[in-house]
Every structure is written in structure tokens, then in C-alpha cells.
Amino acid sequence: MNNFLGCHFSTSFDSVKVKPTSLKPLIDVNSRRRDWNPIPIPFRTILEPRGQDLDFVNVAHSHLVQSDWNKLNALSIHLTPFRVKHVLLKIQKDHVLSLEFFNWVKTRNPTSHSLETHSVILHILTKNQKFKSAESVLMSLLVSGSLELPAKMFDVILYSYRICDSSPRVFDLLFKTYAHAKKFRNATDAF
Template sequence: MMKNLSQWRSFSTFLNKTDLKNPIETPIRSNRITNPILLPHRTMPPAKGQDSDFINVAHSHLIRSEWDKLNKISSGLSPFRIKHILLKAHKDYVISLEFFNWVELKNSKLNTLDVISILLHILTKNRKFKSAESIMRRTIEMGYLGMCESSLRVFDALFKTHAHMKKFRNASDCFNWMKEYGFYPTVESCNAYLSALCSLGRSDIFLSFYREMRRCRISPNVYTVNMVTGAYCKADRLDLGVELFKDMEGMGLAPSVVSYNTLINGCCGTGLWSSAVKLKSAMEKDGVRPNDATYNTLMYALCKEAKMHEANKLLSEMRSTDVAPTTVTYNTLINGYSEAGNSEMGMRLFEEMSVAGVDADILTYNAVILGLCKQGKTKKAAYMVKELDRKKLVPNSSTFAALISHYRAMCEKQS
């Protein structure tokens, strides 16, 4: 690979002279790349005279797919003219690619590095990554494409998009391919891949890629560490999560509220609610303000332990520290009181929600109905079921399960 270093430097030099101030406009998509790749506009002189005439005529033939007419003027092609034609046609990636391939058949030497670069950016901006990857593979194998900022961004976009689309094999292949040529994706793209891997529910694969990131000296950021800490917790390796959390300072990273929340959730998941409460105190000492997720996580753990008094104290603390309770907050507490057979407190919290302007959802009603059924308050439970229709909420299996459980218990008593 080193024997082509001069060619790589040549390509880098070209791109360093490129004017990247004018991106192609791209339609907004839900899974768009957050760092769009810009179309390179080499600071070359504008087309004038015969060049301008040729480019306009060729472009006119191109957009009309008049290939026979293009064939007749193909002898007048030059890299300068080809670049201008591509720039004029950049909004239509199909035409751009067809033109590039047509030139390739006519005279492949005319598709120079800067021509290839323009086409790659056109394809990538239009999310035609398979076509871009094919051209890049061919170009690299010919020894033309080097380790420059622009080419890295194209590769990085491919890797990131494969990750967003959860094409794990393609993303893995792209990552390994980049390594083979001596450069790596950004930490943001690696985070996108890690995030996609989370959906697999395979902590081993997730953590294996993280270790590969570290071997490749891709420095993690706070978001990376938060995800990895969560993965350790899910893999029942809270100890490793704590160790990584402690190593953040050495990495030059400051724990965020999400960092603390992730570890607090890990402690709660293993029944270490007292350690979770201590973590909340530690985050406050470190100047990190707890948010609603912090309190909701702790409340859930305390409610599972039937420590309703402590859970309710957290609600009071939320109010005093101006952290607004959410629907999840109230649902957690109402469900806790219902499970504990205290429907009165559950109803009080339900009414408080309305006064505070916090919307009740189906889970809220299910928790209230459960508590009422447990205490045999059938009429109130039936009223709450009717309220669902008025609130345009659809009963689910949990709603019916609470009612069935109550009526079954009634039948058993009567028998």
C-alpha cells in the first residue's frame, strides 16, 4: 500500500485545495447523516468560450439521454469539461453516474482523481452508498484513493449509514475495509454502530466492537462510555461498569447526568438501591444536577422493595429542587401504592397529576384500577374503566388482567 503514497499525497493535495463551502441541498430524512458530506468545488476557473459551449451542449444531450449525439462529440471531452458537466448534473445522481460510466468506456484516463471525488460526493449525498462503495473499491485497488480528509468522510458516511440502517454485516465489512487501508471511522460513527448493536440484545458483540475501537485507538467520548457502561450492567458486570465510570477522568471526560443515571440504573437492576441513592448524592456533590430520569429510576427500585415512604420522599425532593414530575414519575408511585394495597394514596396521586397538568396515560389508569380491584372497590374501578373511553384511551391486556383477577377472586370467595 505504501508504494502508492505519492498518488495518495497527490489526491490529498487536490482535496486540500478544494472549496467546500457550497453543499448540495439534500432532502431531509429521518435517518439522515448528521454531518453531511459536501460537494467539492475545486477552485478552478469558470468555463468560458469553447469550453462553456461544449459543456452546455453536452449537458443538454445528457439530460435528454441523447447518447448518440454525445458519442459524436466525445473526442472533445477533457477532465476540466467532465467536472463541469458533473457539477451541472449533480442534482440527478442517476445521470451523473451514467455519464461517469460512459466516460469510463470512452476513455478511463479522463476520469481523474478530482472527477472521481466529485462523483463520490454526489452519490453519497444522494445516499447511493453501494454505487459509491463500488467505485471507491475499484479506485483504491488501482492505487488512486488516499488517506485524505475527504475520502475518509465518504468512507465514514458509508459506515455510519450501514449502522443506522442496522446492516451489521455491511457495517462490519466497511470498518474492516477502512482498517485495511490505514484509517478509521469517527467516534460519532462508531457510536452509531454501537447504538444499533444495542438493539440486538447481544452484549458480547457490543463489547467486542468497543474493545476493537480501543485497539484501533479510537478515543471514546461520553456518549460511548455511557453506552458501554449500560452494556456492562445488562451483562451483569456492574463491576466493570463502575470501573469504566471511574476511568472517565483519565480519559479526559466528565460524567454527565446520563453517565450517573446509567450506573444508578445498573445498581437498581441488581437490587443495590442503597448504592444507587449514594450515587445520587455523589452526582450532586460533583455538581451534576439529577433529572427526572434519576428520580424515576430510584423510585422504581424503592417501589419494588415496597419502600413507599422513601419513594414518596423523592417526589417531595423533586418538587423542592424544581425537577418536574412526569407521567412516568406518577405511574411508578401509583403502581407502587396499588401493589401495596393503598388505593387511597394512589387516587390522591392520580388527582394530583390532573392539578399539576401532567397527562395520565393507559398505564396510569391500569395502576389505579389495579389498586381499586385489590381492595374490592369495584364501582370505582368500573368508573375508571368508563373514564378511559372519555379520555380516548384504549384498554390493554393489563387493564383486563386487573379486572379478571378481581372477579376471579370474588368468585372464589363466593364458592
């Protein structure tokens, strides 16, 4: 019990004053501490693959790890956005393989991509600081996208943030890509 004699613990919250509607840092003059009131990131769970979907994801993952593209080619007709998303989530620690698989799906079965699959690859690439590749993926999506795409893309990235164990850089990428594409209205609307 005497181990804590030299330690001072405080349970007082007087030094930190938080204004719930503000996103600016608040500085208490007495303590010189900053307290950020960040926007909370929502947590959503996704449906886990079951049955044939689970079998497909496991087989595709095995072929990817072994670089057996011939066997993957045979599976390409059975791709769905759900399956692609789960394969990407399973290989997300290897950003090179993830991007290779993403591009392979784009050439083999482009209808198997969705905003969610794009979001997952953007999270994977930005988490690994592959910003040029991520910007290229996002730019190709913007060129072919609809008018509602910017707001939807922000939502999909936001809701997949925790699932992908992502980095805040993904939001920087989204904003910068809109700016580079001269879609300033979309950038301000999305944020």
C-alpha cells in the same frame, strides 16, 4: 418595541466554554449544553469553464438531458477531466444521470477521469444516499490506485465538499470502504 417584553436575549458567552484544541464535545455542568468544536471545512473555488470548455459543457449537458447518447459519443474524444467535472457538477441534482454519465465516460474515454471527477460522483451519490454505488466507485479506484491515493483522495473530497454541497456521509463512506478493503492503515492515515 414592546413586542420583545416576554423574550429574553442573552449575549453572554459564559455558559459555553470552548477549548480550541479539543474535538470532543464540551459540556458545561451548569447549562447542560453541548458545544462541538468541529474541524473546519476549507472553501475552495474552482476554475469556471470558459470559451470552448464552456461550450462543450453546455452542449454535453443538453445532450445528457435529452438522452441523446449518439451525439455524446461523437463528443467523447474531446473529453477532459476538467470538462467531465463540470458536466457532473451541472447535473448533480440527478444522481442517476450523473452515475450514468460517469460510467459512460469510463468506457468511452477512461483517461478523462481524475481524482476530482471521482470525488464529485462520490459526493453526488452519498448526498442522495446511494452508498452501494458510491462504495463501488471508490472500491474500483482503490483497486487500481497508487500508494499515495488514500491521502490524496481524502484531500480531494475535503476540498470539493462545499462545491458539491455535500454531506458528512462521504467521509463515513471513505473510511468504511477502506475498512472493507482491509486497508486499515490507509483509513487511519487518511483520518
